[in-house]
Amino acid sequence: MVNRYSQMIAPGRSEVVEEPTPAPQVGEVLVKVTVCGVCASELHPWQEGRPDPPYRFGHEPAGVVVAVGPGVTGFAPDDRVTGLFTGAYSRLCLARAEQILPIPAEVPDTAALGEPLACLVNGQRRTRVELADRVAVIGLGFMGLGMLQLLRLRGAARIVAIDVREEARQKAAELGADEVYHPADVPDTYRLTRFDEWQSTKGLDVVVEASGTQPGLTLAGEMVKAHGILSILGYHQASDRQVDVGMWNWKAIDVVNAHVRRHADLMESMRIGLELTRGGLIDLGQLVTHRYGLEDVDRAYSDLRDKPAGFIKAVVLP
Ligand SMILES: [Zn+2]
Incomplete structure (x- = not known):
């Protein structure tokens, strides 16, 4: 099986590349990404071509576990997960087990983008x-x-x-x-x-x-x-x-x-955000207005910059 992902290859320009399916190593989980949010924090790096290309953006994924590496407990294939891992404009993406959390059954993937949920809840808690x-x-x-x-x-x-x-x-x-x-x-x-x-x-x-x-x-x-x-x-x-x-x-x-770097704080805030979403107390899914394929990552960023009518949040569906 082959994996496909999008990478930035020059300022404002991305391409879709194929690679052999990555194999999860010790402590890693292979996730089939179903949705990945397009974040404003990546807009300037994409426009300016940094870090040095080629570079894989996309840090707001949700998806399904397809394989777990040696030593991973608590996750199994078919588990729905979200988390703090990058390079997720990709059909398949590796994550470390400590970077992911299960998505409650009642919560759709678009409402479970773990990274922005974590940042928001953490920002509020501060x-x-x-x-x-x-x-x-x-x-x-x-x-x-x-x-x-x-x-x-x-x-x-x-x-x-x-x-x-x-x-x-x-x-x-x-x-x-x-x-x-x-x-x-x-x-x-x-x-x-x-x-x-x-x-x-x-x-x-x-x-x-x-x-x-x-x-x-x-x-x-x-x-x-x-x-x-x-x-x-x-x-x-x-x-x-x-x-x-x-x-x-x-x-x-x-x-x-209201920003945070500490991984443990973000994971705890993500857990709280998923609980609030499960309880119907917040809903970020209703803010997702624009959807793009893996080939359209550049258009997703330019729309994020230009904000066409009705734009609030873009996601890539790999
Ligand atoms: Zn983000």
């Missing part, structure tokens, strides 16, 4: 929300809309959702946002930018920056109230972001970098 807090989410892409669902679960009483795209705002309203705004239309009562107003009721308890952009980050700094929490969930790929530390100081806010 962002303290009290009962009846007033919160804002800036940037209503896949991650922002996922976080919105988690904030509601945490007991936020009022959710203000902000995005430049009308259809993103509409989706946020469908998911239970109480107010939606274009960034230019955010009411003055939600902006605390003057020191002499720090004792006013201006601003929100918790503001999650999920756009990964400079304007989003700037707005988040303005919208958080004095002693509030600013949580940076967006993945900022530019190293030259400007923030108003003076304002952060006089507001006395807590700033949370």
